[in-house]
Amino acid sequence: MMIIPWEEIDSDTLYNLLESFVLREGTDYGEQEKTLEAKVADVKRQLISGEAVVVWSELHETINIMPRGQFHPE
Numbered sequence: 001m002m003i004i005p006w007e008e009i010d011s012d013t014l015y016n017l018l019e020s021f022v023l024r025e026g027t028d029y030g031e032q033e034k035t036l037e038a039k040v041a042d043v044k045r046q047l048i049s050g051e052a053v054v055v056w057s058e059l060h061e062t063i064n065i066m067p068r069g070q071f072h073p074e
Helices: 011-025 036-049
Strands: 002-004 052-057 062-067
Touching: 011 036, 011 062, 036 052, 036 062
Parallel strands: none
Antiparallel strands: 002 052, 052 062
8 A cells, every 4th residue: 555645646536535535534523514525525535634644555456535544655
C-alpha cells in the first residue's frame, strides 16, 4: 500500500472519491444529520490537515481514505 498525495488527484476525481467514501462508510453524526456536502467537506478537511490519507493498494487495486494512524505500509 502507498499514500497518494490528494493534491495530485484531479478535483472531480477527488470529489467522487470523497463522496463514494462518505456514502460507503455509513457514519453516525448524532442527533443532527449532516448533508452529503457537509460530510464530504469534513473528510476533505481531514485530508488537508493530514489526519486522513488517500491510500492505493496494489494488491487489491483499490483506493481508499483512512486515518493516517491506521496506515501501515506493507
